[in-house]
Amino acid sequence: MSPRSSPVTQARIAALANCSQNTVALALQGSTRISAKRRAQIERLAAKLGYRPSMAASGLRRGRSGLIGLYGRLDIIRTLLATELMVRLHGPSQKPILGLELEGVRPWHTGAWVDTLLALRVEAVVSFAWNDEPTVPPWASRTPVIFTGYDPDPRSVCDFVAMDRAGAVRMGVDYLVSQGHRRIQMLRYYPGKRIADAFEQAVRSHGLEPSIFPYKPGEDHEAILSRFLDQFRTADAPTAVFVLPTGFACELHAAAIRRAVRVPGDLTILAYDLTPALDSLRIPITTLDQPVVELAENAAAAVARRLQTPGAPPMHVTLGFRLNVRQ
Amino acid sequence: MSPRSSPVTQARIAALANCSQNTVALALQGSTRISAKRRAQIERLAAKLGYRPSMAASGLRRGRSGLIGLYGRLDIIRTLLATELMVRLHGPSQKPILGLELEGVRPWHTGAWVDTLLALRVEAVVSFAWNDEPTVPPWASRTPVIFTGYDPDPRSVCDFVAMDRAGAVRMGVDYLVSQGHRRIQMLRYYPGKRIADAFEQAVRSHGLEPSIFPYKPGEDHEAILSRFLDQFRTADAPTAVFVLPTGFACELHAAAIRRAVRVPGDLTILAYDLTPALDSLRIPITTLDQPVVELAENAAAAVARRLQTPGAPPMHVTLGFRLNVRQ
DNA sequence: CTGAAAGCGCTTACAG
DNA sequence: CTGAAAGCGCTTACAG
Numbered sequence: 001m002s003p004r005s006s007p008v009t010q011a012r013i014a015a016l017a018n019c020s021q022n023t024v025a026l027a028l029q030g031s032t033r034i035s036a037k038r039r040a041q042i043e044r045l046a047a048k049l050g051y052r053p054s055m056a057a058s059g060l061r062r063g064r065s066g067l068i069g070l071y072g073r074l075d076i077i078r079t080l081l082a083t084e085l086m087v088r089l090h091g092p093s094q095k096p097i098l099g100l101e102l103e104g105v106r107p108w109h110t111g112a113w114v115d116t117l118l119a120l121r122v123e124a125v126v127s128f129a130w131n132d133e134p135t136v137p138p139w140a141s142r143t144p145v146i147f148t149g150y151d152p153d154p155r156s157v158c159d160f161v162a163m164d165r166a167g168a169v170r171m172g173v174d175y176l177v178s179q180g181h182r183r184i185q186m187l188r189y190y191p192g193k194r195i196a197d198a199f200e201q202a203v204r205s206h207g208l209e210p211s212i213f214p215y216k217p218g219e220d221h222e223a224i225l226s227r228f229l230d231q232f233r234t235a236d237a238p239t240a241v242f243v244l245p246t247g248f249a250c251e252l253h254a255a256a257i258r259r260a261v262r263v264p265g266d267l268t269i270l271a272y273d274l275t276p277a278l279d280s281l282r283i284p285i286t287t288l289d290q291p292v293v294e295l296a297e298n299a300a301a302a303v304a305r306r307l308q309t310p311g312a313p314p315m316h317v318t319l320g321f322r323l324n325v326r327q
Numbered sequence: 328m329s330p331r332s333s334p335v336t337q338a339r340i341a342a343l344a345n346c347s348q349n350t351v352a353l354a355l356q357g358s359t360r361i362s363a364k365r366r367a368q369i370e371r372l373a374a375k376l377g378y379r380p381s382m383a384a385s386g387l388r389r390g391r392s393g394l395i396g397l398y399g400r401l402d403i404i405r406t407l408l409a410t411e412l413m414v415r416l417h418g419p420s421q422k423p424i425l426g427l428e429l430e431g432v433r434p435w436h437t438g439a440w441v442d443t444l445l446a447l448r449v450e451a452v453v454s455f456a457w458n459d460e461p462t463v464p465p466w467a468s469r470t471p472v473i474f475t476g477y478d479p480d481p482r483s484v485c486d487f488v489a490m491d492r493a494g495a496v497r498m499g500v501d502y503l504v505s506q507g508h509r510r511i512q513m514l515r516y517y518p519g520k521r522i523a524d525a526f527e528q529a530v531r532s533h534g535l536e537p538s539i540f541p542y543k544p545g546e547d548h549e550a551i552l553s554r555f556l557d558q559f560r561t562a563d564a565p566t567a568v569f570v571l572p573t574g575f576a577c578e579l580h581a582a583a584i585r586r587a588v589r590v591p592g593d594l595t596i597l598a599y600d601l602t603p604a605l606d607s608l609r610i611p612i613t614t615l616d617q618p619v620v621e622l623a624e625n626a627a628a629a630v631a632r633r634l635q636t637p638g639a640p641p642m643h644v645t646l647g648f649r650l651n652v653r654q
Numbered sequence: 655c656t657g658a659a660a661g662c663g664c665t666t667a668c669a670g
Numbered sequence: 671c672t673g674a675a676a677g678c679g680c681t682t683a684c685a686g
Contacts, residue, residue: 033672056386060663074409353656380679
């Protein structure tokens, strides 16, 4: 392997082209103040040498890094979100930098990666660490924060691209009722307080009595599912179940098959969370899908708007879920 | 929202501490040449103002950015790999930057994100765009490349942290034979040439005749699976099937259940690819799991080694898969 | 113990 | 049309 050479700079091109570094800079900006001939020569040289402007140097000089920080966790849904965000934020004069949240640091902005993003002088931070509250960090007046996927906080001065979780639950319950279900139960293995509240309210709005299947904290999934399925020995078992999250609903589906409870014949399963694999596996679970693409689109737009008009009033957008019927 | 203020610099701290910018710099480096009292004062100020050194400025001056580029695609397995890599490469003086490959650009180093990584002056690139050949880019003498997950290329001057795909196939076939299977078929919906070759060789090594289930390019999954399962009407159906990849194996499992073919009673399924969800779904498919954590560990070590000793001879490591038995 | 200065690679004035 | 110079925020000499 040849000895490492240092990166190509404008000065190096200038030396080869017999002109000043400044002329190279202008030529590469496409300035018409430089003669077409010289420009062509310099462009050819730059291409041949594989010149790439240093973002550090240009960012330092211009006072803006051209970087946008993303911060969140790479679970299934947020990997999709992060990918969509990175595609949308990656342009000629702007690059996304992904920082990972690993173990749900609280408050979110104290994560080590957030420090890194600030050391890189990102011009805005898109946070999708939505297992946490949308705590506004002290530096938010210097580096704006766009909260994506959090529950909206109307008091906050930051931008919000939110998902209507309660509305999603309502949509799910409405769907089940419209399909004739009257005994609808909710099943999960962790509190899921907000969703549970929304579930109760939605069921009551149809004049029905909500039922939330109890679990003991720490009880393993199999045990909960076994107790849940025991209900099907009696006549008043639920005809539909709202499960949180979809991964658990898949486990329920598998357990139901083993216990000869037919899905959807005996039990209709509706679950909260997008899980792309269901389609190829032909698992008949209807899901409430997070609007991942729309979240990314709106967050990218919010970034652009915030950079363009730093003083604009905080933007609050709330996006609906998609009911993804599978049977 | 208050007007955006510019980031805190050493100069700003110096003005407040009534000393020179240089003194601030030395104090923040913990230099003992600065009096303890002054150092404490400056550290307090820096913390209070939320000072973070600009990586662009320090990188520019020191001639090294402190950044390591990662480049690949975020599919299920590589999301795990990327996460493990980012954890291991994120240190006080080194930060990983993730560039995404979206649609399998060929050769890999012509992707737009690779340009961005080079503009950021990453000190090394870890490529896991392993759907492509390990093409060595022209700038590899300037910025070293660590190929991770590719088939090793003994002629290459770059570092390789490879996975032993052929060995994995052999291990899978050996396992099936050890379980008493004699009629083992391979099933997939795309050529998978290398794996298919390894499969044939492994089966022959046991004195058995390999059988690869044919498919028509473009035929949909359901149709292939239906034809495959038709074999179970006759007596000489395979007792075990080697499926590529695991996602397809899950589809086969679901289709088998619908057709009353018992898994693993009538058919043992072995699949190529790590898929964490199988455990919670209790899908009885034995898998050949990519050594994701070991890949990340070794790649991170290769980066450290390459930065420390740029002229070291190319390193080639090959890691084995894990046979993950489920029944 | 502290400060003045040079320079990393750019961009943006300003001068000719 | 081209060049010399200043300066972004650091680090690393060098001077006192």
